Amino acid sequence: MLNTCPFTWKVRALLDHLDLPHERIQVNPMKIKKSVAFAGDWGKTPVWKMSDGEVVVDSTPIMRRIDEVHNEGKLWGDVENERRDKWINWADTEIKNATIPILYGSIGSALSTTRSVAKHERFGLMTGRLYAWAGFPIMWGIIARKRAKNSGMKPQELWHHLLDEWINEVGNQPFFGGNEPDIVDLAVFGYMKSIELHNKAFRLIQEHADGMAWFNRMKNAAAKQ
Numbered sequence: 001m002l003n004t005c006p007f008t009w010k011v012r013a014l015l016d017h018l019d020l021p022h023e024r025i026q027v028n029p030m031k032i033k034k035s036v037a038f039a040g041d042w043g044k045t046p047v048w049k050m051s052d053g054e055v056v057v058d059s060t061p062i063m064r065r066i067d068e069v070h071n072e073g074k075l076w077g078d079v080e081n082e083r084r085d086k087w088i089n090w091a092d093t094e095i096k097n098a099t100i101p102i103l104y105g106s107i108g109s110a111l112s113t114t115r116s117v118a119k120h121e122r123f124g125l126m127t128g129r130l131y132a133w134a135g136f137p138i139m140w141g142i143i144a145r146k147r148a149k150n151s152g153m154k155p156q157e158l159w160h161h162l163l164d165e166w167i168n169e170v171g172n173q174p175f176f177g178g179n180e181p182d183i184v185d186l187a188v189f190g191y192m193k194s195i196e197l198h199n200k201a202f203r204l205i206q207e208h209a210d211g212m213a214w215f216n217r218m219k220n221a222a223a224k225q
């Protein structure tokens with residue numbers, strides 16, 4: 001895992017929810033490919049290894065497999081479920097695509113996020129410092145602006161728009177899954193938890209009252225386990 005990787009946070013949200021004992025191995029962001037070479041040519045985080053040696057890659061398939069092996073598939077639910085499939089895809093495209101812009105969409109947030117990433121990851125000492133200062137114009141200039149432009153909305157606007165859609169779909173129940181969170185709740189929660197690490201960016205999301213009410217219900221549900 002990488003400590004600041006949004007996809008890793010999806011898996012972490014599930015593991016915390018299930019209270020499943022596991023080991024977290026933090027890799028150096030500059031050496032991802034080498035560190036996860038045991039997973040073939042995937043070359044990304046997260047990678048999950050079961051105690052029997054089975055290796056699973058890609059965050060949503062990892063969540064699904066952990067739920068299947070350790071939780072009788074209860075969070076994933078029925079094999080056929082159009083609503084779940086639609087919304088897990090929504091999370092993995094819409095929420096995913098909104099994540100980089102909110103973190104790096106302005107010069108201020110890009111600098112603040114790269115410094116925060118350098119603090120939370122295991123770079124070597126010099127690489128971390130270099131990344132904190134040299135990484136931000138790259139993230140801001142190339143990645144975030146391109147993605148924000150695609151949606152036609154400013155990063156904060158985009159998040160609030162997505163949270164409106166999400167809260168509308170959650171409806172009158174506490175969670176997407178009903179009275180208890182399901183796999184889709186945990187995926188969206190994981191993306192948001194990864195942003196929470198970076199105060200400056202998260203403040204923009206915190207202004208969405210209903211979204212935060214759901215986020216806090218998720219936190220309380222995790223604390224109850």
Ligand SMILES: N[C@@H](CCC(=O)N[C@@H](CS)C(=O)NCC(=O)O)C(=O)O
Pocket residue numbers: 002004005006007008032043044045046057058059060
């Ligand atoms: N679809 C994958 C995306 C994984 C991913 O892009 N991870 C990033 C870190 S947050 C990574 O390892 N990037 C390295 C690379 O693409 O070379 C998932 O959901 O797990």
